[in-house]
Amino acid sequence: MAKTELRSNSLPTALGLSGAVPACSPMAYTLKQTLDYDQLTNCMRCGFCLPACPTFRETGVEAESPRGRIALMKAVVDGIMEPNAQFETQMNHCLGCRACEPACPADVKYGQLIEQARDAVEKHTDSHRWWIKLARKVAFKGVFPYQNRVRMVGGALRFYQQSGLQSFARNAGLMKLFPAHMRDMEKILPEASDKGVVETIGTWHPAKGEKIATVGLFRGCIMDILFTETNINTVRLLNAAGFDVVIPASQNCCGALHAHSGEQFGAKELAKRNIRAFMEAGVDWIISNAGGCGALLVDYGHLLHDEPEWKADAAWFASRTVDISKILVDQGNLPQSFGKTAEGHATKITYQESCHLRNVMRSSDAPRNLIRRVEGTEFVELFEADRCCGSAGIYNLTHPEMAGSILEHKMEHVKKTQAHVLLTSNPGCLLQMKHGIEKHGMSHEMQAMHVVDFLYSQLK
Amino acid sequence: MLEEVVKRELRSIVGDTFFHDDLESLVTHSYDGTPMQQALPDGVIYPGSTEEVAAVMKVLNRHRIPLVSRGSGTNLCGGTVPVHGGIVMVMHRMNRILDVDLDNLTATVQPGIITKEFITHIENLGLFYPPDPSSMAISTIGGNIAECSGGLRGLKYGTTKDYVIGLEAVLANGEIIRTGGKLMKDVAGYDLTKLLVGSEGTLAVITEATLKLIPPPKYKKTMLAMYKDIYGAARSVSSIIKSQIIPATLEFMDNPTIRVVDDFAKLGLPLDMEAILLIEQDGEMEMVERDIEVIVSICQSENAARVEVAESAEHAMKLMTARRSAFTALARLRPTTILEDATVPRSRIADMVLEINRIAQKYNVQICTFGHAGDGNLHPTATTDARDQDEVHRVEAAFEEIFEAAIRLGGTITGEHGVGMVKAPYLEWKVGSAGIEMMRGIKMAFDPHNLLNPGKLFAKESRKRVVIDHG
Known part of the structure; x- marks a missing residue:
């Protein structure tokens, strides 16, 4: 029993920061206002989330785990630490895959906490370089809120791809001006469209x-x-x-x-x-x-x-x-089995889960159920299909190193399935898987597809 | 604060990447799985070899700086909270399986390997390592050894101490000792292996362990017995043991625990029952079937409302995994969960459950009970809120009385979680003042300057034991 003094009640003192806690910075103040203290308290530090966390698995460092990140947030709110540059980096280093949530017996809403922390950090940060600030402003305020502008971006991209500009850029070595991970992504980007559905x-x-x-x-x-x-x-x-x-x-x-x-x-x-x-x-x-x-x-x-x-x-x-x-x-009225029986050997299919589909929408079995209905195929379970592929929204562009090393581990397992078709259920994951297949020179024997496209191609 | 010269020396041993003293590292190594305990260290170090551990220890010994060695920091007794500051040594980098000896049925591992990864590796080789603490998905073998972890299979297979047959450890002065070996018998002097198991990092830093492996059981059967009457469940436990059946697992969960566990694991557990027993037997098929039959009839004669056998191995595994989440899942009720692991002789389980509920009522606190009933080890867990000081004091008082009750029933203050900080004031109740003095003497012999995990096991002051006479 907690017989020694109850340290949480006078934390800064108990931690040897006797009384002299500095008046908190504006960012610390915002964090105190923003973060849900009940959720911070609900984390009882049992550590069950650690094995589920991709960044902890890659680094083995406590601060790179959900338990560690929550402890950092709580330390700021408790006045034990000031949110410094390292704090900011750590909050942004999380992939946001939320694999820690289904792993958490205490039901801590980590996804909400990390978004609250990032929101507070973003309000005060001046660490973005000017062009990132500009890009953020254009993207978040100028483009994404307007579907017609999103389509214009699609049109521009399509123009780039089809006008000969893309091949010119590649031939002229212009792509070398971009970092390697951007070049890789440019390669596997599908043909864009200025017309939506x-x-x-x-x-x-x-x-x-x-x-x-x-x-x-x-x-x-x-x-x-x-x-x-x-x-x-x-x-x-x-x-x-x-x-x-x-x-x-x-x-x-x-x-x-x-x-x-x-x-x-x-x-x-x-x-x-x-x-x-x-x-x-x-x-x-x-x-x-x-x-x-x-x-x-x-x-x-x-x-x-x-x-x-x-x-x-x-x-x-x-x-x-x-x-x-x-x-x-x-609810749907699809046949229990459909599709064309392939000639000769069965097509091997595997499935990489979308983290948010699994961890937030909690749908893991449904895509597998549908895939298994396709005749003439053999479903091979991908080892650790429930783990993030490193795409994580725009994470692979903002944190290429971590994303790259997660992708490498993913591709090791993908290779072992010897699948002909790798299915996913989210565009970001799909692009990342295409990127992985291309990078490992596997595009002749394996293709990545969205579950929907595969199912529909079999149903037609 | 560490002097620059110390930092330089430590960095020169492990390299810049593996020594940190930034605030982020200190904050994230200021706690473990124990509620309401937190203290900042002065540095965090990740050694890569026994030699590095020894070199680090020599530096710390020279400068008289405390060291807390740890794995994943999941213990529940405040065992790895650096209350006296100093260096936290995380053993995660030393995580290799050095040798699996199929002729001797032993495995030699570094301490930082995750228990579950080790178990999976061993099971893939067709062997069995039984200790399975609920934290095994993240806890390390080194941490299990330091705390002498138990688990769900303790009653039939014993706990960590029964499987550690050899150790390599670094002493407080930086010397390296080796104890035991791949030996099933060894009486050469005091049994230092067993002494280090469960020593909570206060005697030495474990850097390598040789573990005993056994052949796996051929057959398993898992069942649930459900009760409308909590004491019927508790009485069944004692009756099963009395009829000379030792199941592999015999777990108890009361109604609030069933509810939160099911909320997490979605297994369709019976929410209308006051208690359930989760029972598993393994061994030869005939014996297992016969035992399960006898257990079923015992449960029925203790008025079990329903008895069900798990439909598949997969379902059985889900039940076990769900049970392992019980402690954390209770945090769904209130933010702070304080659990203890008072243990009594197996025949007194029903008395202990009665005592716990009486005490909870007396202090007006909610105490949920689950645990490894089959080995007498219950986990009464108070669900509270650290911010409510008044309630936390009542919880403390209740647990004090629970410890007292456990000892009165011939039990102990802790069965498997260790003493650490939180039970140090009660250690004397169990071992007596002569016992404490003897333990202090052992500590002095190993660690004369009190550098290894100081502030644990030995309290500044023991609590005065008030023996309550219930007539």
Whole structure:
């Protein structure tokens, strides 16, 4: 029993910082205001999250673990430490994969804590270089909030890829001006589009056969310009499974990139617009085909918890958001087996989970259930499929070293499956897997695909 | 604060990458799994070899700087909180399996290997290492040895001490000793191996261990017995042992524990039951089937409302894993969970459960009980809030009385979590003043300058034991 003095009650003194705790900095003040102290206290430091954490596994350093990061946040709030540059770096070093959450018996909402910490840090940071500041401003305030501008970016990218500019840039060695990880990403970027799913196929798509429910497709922003085809296939799959699909044109970016980068305010504004768009569309369910977006959509209730006039609508939206695989398995009317039997040997399929689909939307079995229905294939479980691939939103661009080393471990396991097709359920993971396959010279024997594209290709 | 010269010396041994004294490192090594205990060290060091440990120890000995060696910091007795500052030595880099000897059935490992990784490796070779503390997914073998960890299989297979047969350790003066070996018998002098097991880092820094392995059981069966009456469950435990059946696992969970565990693990546990027993037997198939049959009838005669056998090995494993989460899962009820591991002779389990509930009522605190009932080791866990000082004091008073009750029933203040800081004031209750003096003498012989994990085991002042007469 805690018979020695109760150190938490007078922490700075107990820790030998006798009385002389400096008046706290503005950032420390904001952190104290922002961080949920109940959640900080709920972490009882049992350490069960450590083996689940990719950055802890890579480094073996306590500060790089959820328990360590929470201890740092709590130390700031308790006045034991000032948030310094190292603190900022550590908060940003987390991938945000949230694998620690299902591992936590105490149910600590780590995802919320890390976003609160980043939000507070971002308000005070002056460590960004000017061009990062500019890029953030353009992206977070100028582009992502407006779907038409996102499409313009898609158009520009398409122009780059198709006008000969891309091959010129590559031939002329211009790409050498960029760091290696950016060059690698440029190589595997799919053909972009300036037309999203709505511009291509329209907003209303009736179910085939008897209607089960009306669902709204959340098209995403990156998803819609880089993977338009996947969005179209999602609609087709849903129709085939018995769902009327509507794609509200006034929806926009989910706000995940904002929320994960300490731009809570921007995320909230986007959330409100999305809630309105889908409520007006009168849908029963909101369908996400990107784990990264879906995870924020189901979190809208929390995101807007301090705005009473939005509370009920946000809760409705969050409870009605479901991943494509989950709704297909739970309610859809797809055959128990479908697809073409391959000639000769069976096609080997494996599946890399989307962290947010697994850890936040808690959907792990549904994609596997659907994949196993495809005839003429053999499903091979990928060792540690539940671990982050290192993509983590834009993490692979902001922290290339850590992301690279996580990817290397992932590819070792991927190789061992000897799969012909590697499926994922999130655009970021898909790009990262394509990157891994390309980097390891495996593109002749293996291709990476979105689960939806694979399923639809088999159903056609 | 460390002098520059000390830092220089330490860095020259392990390299800049593996010594830190920045605030981030200090804060993240100021705690372990014990609630309400925190103190900053002056530095954190990650040695890569026994030689580095020895060299570091020589420097610290020369400068009289304390050292706390640790693995993942998951212990529950404040055992690795650096209350006297100094250096925290994290053993994670020394995590290799040096040798698995299939002729002698032993494994030799470095202390920083994660217990579960070791167990998986051994099981893939077709062998068995039974100690399985609930923290095994992250705790290290070195930490298990220092605390003499138990686990779910303790009653049949024993605890860590029963599997450690040889050690290499660095003494406080930097000398390296080796004890035991790949030997099933060894009476050459005092048994230093057993002395170091459970010594909580106060006698030496363990740098290598030789562990005994055994053949795995051929067959397993897992069952749940569910009770509307908590004492029926507790009585079943004593009856099973009395009928001379020793199950591999015999775990007890009361209703609040069942609820939080199910909330976490989603296994469909019976939320309407007052208590459940999770029972596993292993061995030869015939024997297992016969034992399970007898256990079922004992449970029924103690008025079990329902008895179920796990449908598959996978389901059984999920039940075990879920049970391991119990302690942390209780934090779903209130933010702070304080658990103890008072242990009584197995025949007194039902009396102990009665005592715990009486004491909880007396002090008006919530105490949930789960634990390894089969070996007499219960984990009464108070769910409270560290910010509510008044309640925390009542919890303290309640636990004091629980310790007292355990000892009165012929038990001990701690079965497997260790003394550390939090039980130091009660150690004398169990071992007596002569016992304490003897232990102090041992400590002096190993560590004359009190550098190894100071502030643990020995309290400045023992609590006065108030024996309550219940007539």
